[in-house]
Structure formats: structure tokens, C-alpha cells
Amino acid sequence: MYEGSHAEEKGTTRVYAAVMSHRWPDAIVDTPLANSAFDYATFYTQELEAKKQNKSYRYFNSINRLAQEFPKAHTDSTDRRVTVWCSNDYLGMSNNLEVLEKMQSTLKTYGSGAGGTRNISGHNKHAESIEGTLAKLHHKEAALVFTSCYVANDATLSTLGSRLPNCVIFSDSLNHASMIEGIRHSKAKKIIFDHNDMADLELKLAAFPRNTPKIIAFESVYSMSGTIGKIAEICDLAKKYGAITFLDEVHAVGMYGPTGAGIAEHLDYEAQASGHYRGTVMDRVDVISGTLGKAYGCVGGYIAGKASLVDYIRSLAPGFIFTTTLPPAVLAGAERAVQYQRQTTTDRKMQQINTRSVKTGLTNLDIPVLHNPSHIIPVLVGDADAAKKASDLLLSKWNIYVQAINFPTVPVGEERLRITPTPRHSKEMQDYLLMAMDDVWGELGLKRTSDWLLSHGLGGENPRIEKLVASLTTEVEPLWTNEKLDLPARESRPVQRASSSG
Ligand SMILES: Cc1ncc(COP(=O)(O)O)c(C=O)c1O
Known part of the structure; x- marks a missing residue:
């Protein structure tokens, strides 16, 4: 949750309440029977409805991570395996x-x-x-x-x-x-x-x-x-x-x-x-x-x-x-x-190597990675419905679990998928993830990096989004440098992108 979220959330709820024919606070003020009890259930339902309307309602998936099969989990059916790509159990220490x-x-x-x-x-x-x-x-x-x-x-x-x-x-x-x-x-x-x-x-x-x-x-x-x-x-x-x-x-x-x-x-x-x-x-x-x-x-x-x-x-x-x-x-x-x-530094170094290769793979597919020096891979979607659909499609079609990150965790318009590789996401799993992401981006018509660059960067109205878009193509030196990872020196080059494949 970012610092603006309290105010924004209250604001959106208020606006929505007004749209809902001023039921609150009029209903509170104009209670017909002065001693009738407050209608708690209606209050909860309306607040939840407002959250659904402003896309901040939280949907949970049943993901049961399996200690013996890390990073796999089963869903609500014990027979169905999915690969978890968004856990904060970054090193598999669980x-x-x-x-x-x-x-x-x-x-x-x-x-x-x-x-x-x-x-x-x-x-x-x-x-x-x-x-x-x-x-x-x-x-x-x-x-x-x-x-x-x-x-x-x-x-x-x-x-x-x-x-x-x-x-x-x-x-x-x-x-x-x-x-x-x-x-x-x-x-x-x-x-x-x-x-x-x-x-x-x-x-x-x-x-x-x-x-x-x-x-x-x-x-x-x-x-x-x-x-x-x-x-x-x-x-x-x-x-x-x-x-x-x-x-x-x-x-x-x-x-x-x-x-x-x-x-x-x-x-x-x-x-x-x-x-x-x-x-x-x-x-x-x-x-x-x-x-x-x-x-x-x-x-x-x-x-x-x-x-x-x-x-x-x-x-x-x-x-x-x-x-x-x-x-x-x-x-x-x-x-x-x-x-x-x-x-040992082995696990965290391997985690960084896997992060790098997923970041590079997504970038080469023109999928909008917000570049940063850390182990986190934020992929910009920019719309709450679309982010949820992308997450749902990854799960239903590809057996990949990546939760959508929506308001109020991030500001409206900055919705994203957040991918966190671990040391045990194999090359095959990575290739499969890249194929799935490319497919989902295509099927849902989500904006690729080149689309973001076309629609922004011309002095757009929202400086926060402009900053995000700039980070799609800015090369960033990882904190775990090549030297620290015992890899050959890194060539300085711009972030590679393929042309848009829509
Ligand atoms: C930046 C930050 N601080 C604190 C916490 C809370 O940590 P914990 O999960 O141990 O309660 C989180 C959890 O997501 C976090 O992201």
C-alpha cells in the first residue's frame, strides 16, 4: 500500500456512495425510526460493493504450496498442480x-x-x-x-x-x-x-x-x-x-x-x-x-x-x-x-541469476518489465480488470500462479503482475512462463512496452505513469553485479526489446 492510498480509497468510496443515490449518509441521518438499530449488514454489503466497483475488492485463490514439490502447489483440487511464481518465500527456505x-x-x-x-x-x-x-x-x-x-x-x-x-x-x-x-x-x-x-x-x-x-x-x-x-x-x-x-x-x-x-x-x-x-x-x-x-x-x-x-x-x-x-x-x-x-550465498545468487534471465526473457518479448536493481519483477498492466484477467488466464490455461497487484496496494493505473523467481525455478519452468506470458499478452491484447512508449512520453498528464513508462526502457545495474555473482563483466547496453507483436 502506498501513502496516497488511504485518502484515495476513502475518496473513491465516498464518490461511489454518492452515485448510489446518497444512501449513506442520508439513510443514517433520516432513520425513520429513531430507535431502530443501525443496518450493519447493508452497510457491509454496500462497502464491499463499492470496493468491487472501484476494483479494490480482493479475490483469493486456493494455493497450497507443496514442501516436497517446491515451487509447485495444488489448487482447491489436490490433483491439480500449478507453479507458483509470486511467493515471497524467495529462497525456498520454507x-x-x-x-x-x-x-x-x-x-x-x-x-x-x-x-x-x-x-x-x-x-x-x-x-x-x-x-x-x-x-x-x-x-x-x-x-x-x-x-x-x-x-x-x-x-x-x-x-x-x-x-x-x-x-x-x-x-x-x-x-x-x-x-x-x-x-x-x-x-x-x-x-x-x-x-x-x-x-x-x-x-x-x-x-x-x-x-x-x-x-x-x-x-x-x-x-x-x-x-x-x-x-x-x-x-x-x-x-x-x-x-x-x-x-x-x-x-x-x-x-x-x-x-x-x-x-x-x-x-x-x-x-x-x-x-x-x-x-x-x-x-x-x-x-x-x-x-x-x-x-x-x-x-x-x-x-x-x-x-x-x-x-x-x-x-x-x-x-x-x-x-x-x-x-x-x-x-x-x-x-x-x-x-x-x-x-551461504548460493541460494541468493541463484535467485538473482534466475531473476535476470526472466527479466531478459520478458523484455525480449516486449512485455513491459519495470526495470529495477532488485530481485522483483513488476510487469506493468495498467488496468485492474486486465491485471486480474491476466492472472486468471495464467492460472486456468497455463497452471501458473501470479497474483494481480491492484489498488490500494499500487495506485490506480499502475496495476501490475509481480513475478518473484526463486533459485528452484528451472530453465524449463522459466521458458514455460515466458511462453505463457507472451500468449496471455496476445490473447488479452495487453499493452506491450512499445505500445506504452507510443502512448506516453509526449508530456502526458500523469507524471507518475510517465516515470513508470520511462523505467520500461532504462537499463539498471543490478545490486548483485556480475562481479558479485562471479560472472564475466557486463556489457553496457540498452534494454533489448523486440518490436510489438500485439
Ligand atoms: C515492506 C514490508 N514491510 C513489512 C511487511 C510485513 O511483514 P510480515 O509479513 O512479517 O508481517 C511487509 C509484508 O508484506 C512488507 O512488504
């Missing part, structure tokens, strides 16, 4: 044998649940142990585990924002819902800066005295665009204007850096690999949040930072204090996954 064995043995010894909150009966050696491992991963003094990173972000930002006196929070316009909600819950003053726009951020920071507490909240990998946050530059600005930095590395942990600590680690790859941490980008970030539910294949979230800050959140954040701890088996399995990925 079925890693070491993780599974650790989980099974812990489950047998310690049972299924933690038995309560950390304060009551859920504080256990598994929680302490993984927090130690996560602190080490990010080279921070301490870490704290939450039931998810949604909760970690919400709890941390809402606690800091509500307790730091007169705090102002600066939020990147593409920030995830968990941060948006955390900031909202804090009731602190919120200033949105344009995505990755350092001049805009600086202008906004400079408007406040240096001694006003400030938090800059941003991500390292923006999951729907694959763009990368300007971590070093934001740390510079934070220092200059007396702010602290809150960096969400959810889509980067396990995936970047010599030990999988994320983009902040990756930016000083050699220094980090040789054990020189002081003064690195990761060292300069105040709070890092991460998930155990994506590249680490389990569930849970965390923050890492200075011991005093972590203790403060532990002591004051309701989202940490008043909820049952993650089960011991999950904590133990997740810790094993973190340790596993600290010791």
Missing part, C-alpha cells in the same frame, strides 16, 4: 531440511504454543536465542522479535512517534501499510516525501528545528516496484537534521549482503565480508526491521538497534507486550534459517 528438522525436534520437545505473552509464560530460550542471532546479523546491540513485521513496524513507530515529545515522522511515499498504520497510530505529525527524492526530503526536514525529534521511515527494497531506498543519503540527512532512521529491510533480509543482512549490508559488501562494520551504512542506520516470513520461510518479525531503544520498545509497545509469543518451533526454525543463510 522447506529447507535443516529448518524442518529443527522445527520438528523443537515441536516434539516444547509443544505447539508459547503459552502466553513474554511477560506471563512465553519468554523462552528460543526467543532469546534468535534475538541474539538477529542482533549479530545486523551488528546491533540488541533485537526484539514480534509476531510479524507488520506488528514490529506498527508497534515500534507508533510507540516512538507517540512518546518522543513533538515527534515528526518523515515517510517515503511508497512505504508499506505497516509503517503507514504505525505512524497513524502514533498521532505524530507525518510528512510524506516523494519516493527516494532526497531534495524533497531535505526541504521538509529543514523546516523543523534540529532539536525536534524526527524519524525518517523508509524501506530498502520497495516490494511492488523493486526500487531501492537511498540508505546512505538518508543517513547523511538524518545526521544533518538531527533525525533517527527506521529502515524496513523486509524484502532484503536473507537476499542481499555477504551474510544476508540486507541492502544496508550489501552496500559495503567487501568491508562487511571482511568483518569491518564500524562506519558502514548498516552501522549508521538506527533501527532495522525485518521479517522471518519471506526469505527465511517461517513467520515473525523483528527490530534491531541500540540496546536502550530495543529495551524501550520491549517495555512500552502494546503490540509487543500484549500478545502471545511465537511458538518455540517457529522461533527455533526461523533462527536456523537465518543461520543457514548467514553461511
Whole structure:
């Protein structure tokens, strides 16, 4: 969800309600019987109908991922296999044998649940142990585990924002819902800066005295665009204007850096690999949040930072204090996954190689890939109905599962498919995906890159779409460079495109 989505969603609902003959709020005001109860059911139905009309209604598919057949799943029929191309289990760690064995043995010894909150009966050696491992991963003094990173972000930002006196929070316009909600819950003053726009951020920071507490909240990998946050530059600005930095590395942990600590680690790859941490980008970030539910294949979230800050959140954040701890088996399995990925770069390198080859294949088919330096492959569709139809057709005709990404996760007009290869999507699977995408683009008459270029770029009205269209043909150096992937040096060349095949 991007920062404009709350306002836009409310706006569209309001507009739709007006179209629906002003049923709300007139019906509320003009209730014929003053003491008749509110019509809850009609309210829900109408709100849902409005979501269907504005294309933000969410449809779920039954996808049951099979540990023994990764990346395959069965649908609502156990006999029907589909290949999953949009999971955030980026490295297949959900079925890693070491993780599974650790989980099974812990489950047998310690049972299924933690038995309560950390304060009551859920504080256990598994929680302490993984927090130690996560602190080490990010080279921070301490870490704290939450039931998810949604909760970690919400709890941390809402606690800091509500307790730091007169705090102002600066939020990147593409920030995830968990941060948006955390900031909202804090009731602190919120200033949105344009995505990755350092001049805009600086202008906004400079408007406040240096001694006003400030938090800059941003991500390292923006999951729907694959763009990368300007971590070093934001740390510079934070220092200059007396702010602290809150960096969400959810889509980067396990995936970047010599030990999988994320983009902040990756930016000083050699220094980090040789054990020189002081003064690195990761060292300069105040709070890092991460998930155990994506590249680490389990569930849970965390923050890492200075011991005093972590203790403060532990002591004051309701989202940490008043909820049952993650089960011991999950904590133990997740810790094993973190340790596993600290010791090998093989999976994340293979994931990057597969990402590259799918990006190149789609680009050569003139299918509109939004180019970026990360492992995410956003394919622009630009229309909610069409994106859903493309996803449905991939599933029904080709047994390929790629979920459509629609409003409010992305703005209206920027709807897309989001493809995430893993190390185990074979060459055959990739070729099959490319054939299917080409077919679906043809059958539905979806716009190819050359079509987007024809209809845009002439000073169109929507600068956001213009920017997206520009990224269809802009060559971007991947964060995992050829050198880091042990490949021959990369030739500099424009992104290749075939002519439109409609
Ligand atoms: C950027 C970002 N931050 C936080 C989260 C929440 O993480 P979790 O799934 O652990 O709740 C997500 C989940 O999709 C995310 O994309």
C-alpha cells in the first residue's frame, strides 16, 4: 500500500456512495425510526460493493504450496498442480531440511504454543536465542522479535512517534501499510516525501528545528516496484537534521549482503565480508526491521538497534507486550534459517541469476518489465480488470500462479503482475512462463512496452505513469553485479526489446 492510498480509497468510496443515490449518509441521518438499530449488514454489503466497483475488492485463490514439490502447489483440487511464481518465500527456505528438522525436534520437545505473552509464560530460550542471532546479523546491540513485521513496524513507530515529545515522522511515499498504520497510530505529525527524492526530503526536514525529534521511515527494497531506498543519503540527512532512521529491510533480509543482512549490508559488501562494520551504512542506520516470513520461510518479525531503544520498545509497545509469543518451533526454525543463510550465498545468487534471465526473457518479448536493481519483477498492466484477467488466464490455461497487484496496494493505473523467481525455478519452468506470458499478452491484447512508449512520453498528464513508462526502457545495474555473482563483466547496453507483436 502506498501513502496516497488511504485518502484515495476513502475518496473513491465516498464518490461511489454518492452515485448510489446518497444512501449513506442520508439513510443514517433520516432513520425513520429513531430507535431502530443501525443496518450493519447493508452497510457491509454496500462497502464491499463499492470496493468491487472501484476494483479494490480482493479475490483469493486456493494455493497450497507443496514442501516436497517446491515451487509447485495444488489448487482447491489436490490433483491439480500449478507453479507458483509470486511467493515471497524467495529462497525456498520454507522447506529447507535443516529448518524442518529443527522445527520438528523443537515441536516434539516444547509443544505447539508459547503459552502466553513474554511477560506471563512465553519468554523462552528460543526467543532469546534468535534475538541474539538477529542482533549479530545486523551488528546491533540488541533485537526484539514480534509476531510479524507488520506488528514490529506498527508497534515500534507508533510507540516512538507517540512518546518522543513533538515527534515528526518523515515517510517515503511508497512505504508499506505497516509503517503507514504505525505512524497513524502514533498521532505524530507525518510528512510524506516523494519516493527516494532526497531534495524533497531535505526541504521538509529543514523546516523543523534540529532539536525536534524526527524519524525518517523508509524501506530498502520497495516490494511492488523493486526500487531501492537511498540508505546512505538518508543517513547523511538524518545526521544533518538531527533525525533517527527506521529502515524496513523486509524484502532484503536473507537476499542481499555477504551474510544476508540486507541492502544496508550489501552496500559495503567487501568491508562487511571482511568483518569491518564500524562506519558502514548498516552501522549508521538506527533501527532495522525485518521479517522471518519471506526469505527465511517461517513467520515473525523483528527490530534491531541500540540496546536502550530495543529495551524501550520491549517495555512500552502494546503490540509487543500484549500478545502471545511465537511458538518455540517457529522461533527455533526461523533462527536456523537465518543461520543457514548467514553461511551461504548460493541460494541468493541463484535467485538473482534466475531473476535476470526472466527479466531478459520478458523484455525480449516486449512485455513491459519495470526495470529495477532488485530481485522483483513488476510487469506493468495498467488496468485492474486486465491485471486480474491476466492472472486468471495464467492460472486456468497455463497452471501458473501470479497474483494481480491492484489498488490500494499500487495506485490506480499502475496495476501490475509481480513475478518473484526463486533459485528452484528451472530453465524449463522459466521458458514455460515466458511462453505463457507472451500468449496471455496476445490473447488479452495487453499493452506491450512499445505500445506504452507510443502512448506516453509526449508530456502526458500523469507524471507518475510517465516515470513508470520511462523505467520500461532504462537499463539498471543490478545490486548483485556480475562481479558479485562471479560472472564475466557486463556489457553496457540498452534494454533489448523486440518490436510489438500485439
Ligand atoms: C515492506 C514490508 N514491510 C513489512 C511487511 C510485513 O511483514 P510480515 O509479513 O512479517 O508481517 C511487509 C509484508 O508484506 C512488507 O512488504
